[in-house]
Amino acid sequence: MLLEYWPFYIGGPAIALVAVSTVLFGGKFISVTRGYVSACSILIKRPFFVREEMGGPFGFRTMFAAGIIIGGFIAALTTQGYRPSFDLGSFQSLWGQDLWVMAVVLVSGGFLWGYGSRLARGCTSGNSIAGLSRGSLASLMATVCFLVGGVIVTYLVEYLLGGGR
Numbered sequence: 094m095l096l097e098y099w100p101f102y103i104g105g106p107a108i109a110l111v112a113v114s115t116v117l118f119g120g121k122f123i124s125v126t127r128g129y130v131s132a133c134s135i136l137i138k139r140p141f142f143v144r145e146e147m148g149g150p151f152g153f154r155t156m157f158a159a160g161i162i163i164g165g166f167i168a169a170l171t172t173q174g175y176r177p178s179f180d181l182g183s184f185q186s187l188w189g190q191d192l193w194v195m196a197v198v199l200v201s202g203g204f205l206w207g208y209g210s211r212l213a214r215g216c217t218s219g220n221s222i223a224g225l226s227r228g229s230l231a232s233l234m235a236t237v238c239f240l241v242g243g244v245i246v247t248y249l250v251e252y253l254l255g256g257g258r
Contacts, residue, residue: 096172112222121153122223126207126216128158186254213238 112123127146131154134142148154169175181195188198210216213235215224221239224232 098172099168108222112226115153115157119153121148122219122227123157124154124215124219124223125158125161126210126219128154128161131155132158183250183254187250 115121115123127148130142131148131150131152135150135155143149184195184198188194206216210219213220214231215235217236217239220229220232220235225236
């Protein structure tokens, strides 16, 4: 029998194990944004993408980003969560079925994610896992903003979908 999803007591310690292992054995902190930048440096040779601190095109951070995707696939295969479909659920309820509208929203969201990551000097994993573990006040403030922003967006989407009436 497959689980519906992986329980927190498996996922949380797994994230902690990866975060602690990368610091102990490699002297590096995890960061999804930097992993994304490293992966981009495979094809894009602009100075921002090929900076030394990003780790290079096939370095640790690229492998970390690839591991997130592979781990998600493994999690989907080992739970009841893997049901391939083009149904996007609430996303389509909010934005409709038009492919161009959905593409614009998703690409815009990607740009906003990238801008927010640069503005916060790191993504949620970099700030909330690595930054807080180092005692960074800036990471604490960024994490609070991520959480508050997430709650606001959740309630806003619920309201827009008609649940707030």
